[in-house]
Amino acid sequence: MNNFINNLKGDKGIWALVFLLALISFMPVYSASTNLVYVIGKGSTLGYLVKHLGHLFLGFCIIYFVHKMPYHYTKALSLLLMPLVVVLLIYTMFQGTTIGGANASRWISIPFIGVSFQTSSLAFIVLMVYVAKYLAKIKEKEFTFKSSLIELWMPVFLVLILILPANFSTTALIFAMVCMLVFIGQYPIKYLATIIGAGIVMLTLFILMAKAFPDAMPNRVKTWESRIERFSSDKTDEDNYQIDKAKIAIASGRIYGLGPGKSVQKNFLPQSSSDFIYAIIVEEYGLIGGLGILFVYMLLFFRFIVCAHKASSFYGKLLIIGLGFPIIFQALINMGVAVELLPVTGQTLPLISSGGTSIWMTCAAIGVILSVSKKDEEVAADMQEAEKRNEALQRIIDKEIQLEEEREEQEDKELKEESDKNPLEPVLNQ
Known part of the structure; x- marks a missing residue:
């Protein structure tokens, strides 16, 4: 065991916090899975727990093998994977997968092994690495806005356009994180302002076209409208039902919670083990449990900042910011939805919610961050x-x-x- 721990390179604080979040996830996932077993009549609670354990085990294998790889290799990987990501996103847009009888246009099924995969999660990581690579390349060079349009923003907008019809929240999160990264990467503010304005114009045109020609392309514009209307009014719909049940769960938890496995609202929340797992955590573990989860994510955020500050290269700093900060923002968005600070988005709670793709891609990002956070002697040893x-x-x-x-x-x-x-x-x- 000591031998294995000694082989773990990189920031030990990140290792500990990631392991803690994974450990915390077992009880909420096991408890929330009763909704799928007894209400929907699908599978068994033990089966869902074993499945979640398998996802986490594979996720930690990904962390281990990725963190052993020198992070500079990700520059070449981003160039190789970007065309693949575009092809996968195009395929995902038109293949129309259904999961459990429900529309799941953001997913593709991997043949022969029966696993569903969310391509936008892979696109998110590859795109952030690609942007970090470009910003590191131009740091000491002269460049023009026109050249950055072709090399930087054309791939970014291509990926965003392919994700947007099926998943507005992920598109908005990716665009916001890219803008944050290029701002930190010292990209000229006047150019960035132009890009943000162009993004808003393109989004407006897309919505107008989708409303004018609703059958021209698959999109979820009506779903976005209903969620915004529900958030700003008392209109009753499915999202309203989910939020109401989440608020009841949070209110029932009070200070200390009802106790592990004693949640009532997990039987009524459709996404109790994924999108609304934070509400179940607060119901079972109370305000203390909810604030504890938030505190762990803030500690992880602090470790990301420390590692970015210590990184020996500008590219390494950008990688930690570009891959680490979205994990924290996604967690905050998930919590914000549960307490109705934000409209329903469908973002999971990283490393805690059930679901293979979310866990694996988060683990891949953490593996790269750990590779960057290695000490000089560890890099020399590698x-x-x-x-x-x-x-x-x-x-x-x-x-x-x-x-x-x-x-x-x-x-x-x-x-x-x-x-x-x-x-x-x-x-x-x-």
């Missing part, structure tokens, strides 16, 4: 280990070359011996 592997590989290649040369020499020798035994053979062959 480089030395990589050099040893390269030397071992080179020795194998050299040995193969030597053996091949020896085989060729042996063949030449045998041919020469045969030629000496039959000196007239070459003449006869002619």
Whole structure:
């Protein structure tokens, strides 16, 4: 065990907080899954718990293997994955997956293994790495607004346009995080203001086109309108029902909560184990439990800031900010929805809500952050280990070359011996 812990590189505080959030998630997920078992009549509580354990186990494997990789490799990976992400988003837009009989246009099913995957989550990470790479590249170089439009903003808007019809909240979050990152990356404010204005104009045009030609493309504009109307009025609909039940759950929790597994509203909240799991946590563990979760995320946010400050390269700083801050903002959005500070968005609570894609992509982002947060001696050790592997590989290649040369020499020798035994053979062959 000590050997395994010693192999964990990077910021130990982040490791501890991520493990704590994963540990906290088990009881709320197990408790909230009774909604799917007894109300909907699907699966078993133990089955959902084991499934969640499997998602977390794979997530921590992702963290481990990604944090071992030098973070500079992500520059090349972002360039390779960006075209793949665009293709996946186009496929997701038109393939029309359904999960449990409900529309799930943000998901694709992976053949043969029966796993559903949310492509926008992968696009989020790849895009943030791509933006960080571009900002690090232009830090010491002169560039024009026109060149940044082609190299930076064209990929950004292409990804956003492909996500927007099915998922406005994720589109808005990605755009906000990209704008935050380019601002921190010292991109000129006058250019950024132009881009934000263009984004608002493009969103307005999209909404007008969707309302004028509702059957021209798949979109959820009506859902956005109903959520905003419900948030700003007392109009009753499905979202209103969910928020009301979430508020009842939070009010029932009071200071100390009803106790683990004793939530009542989990039987009425449709997304009690994912989007509204925070309400279930507050109902079962009270105000203390709800503030405790918030405190853990704030500690994680603090560790991200510390690691960004300590990062030895500008690219490393941008990676931590671009991948770490969205995790915290997503958590705050999820909590804000539960207490009706924000309209219903569908954002999960990172590392706590059930769901494979959310956990895996969050873990991939944390793995990159841990790779950046390695100390200089850890980086040197990793480089030395990589050099040893390269030397071992080179020795194998050299040995193969030597053996091949020896085989060729042996063949030449045998041919020469045969030629000496039959000196007239070459003449006869002619």
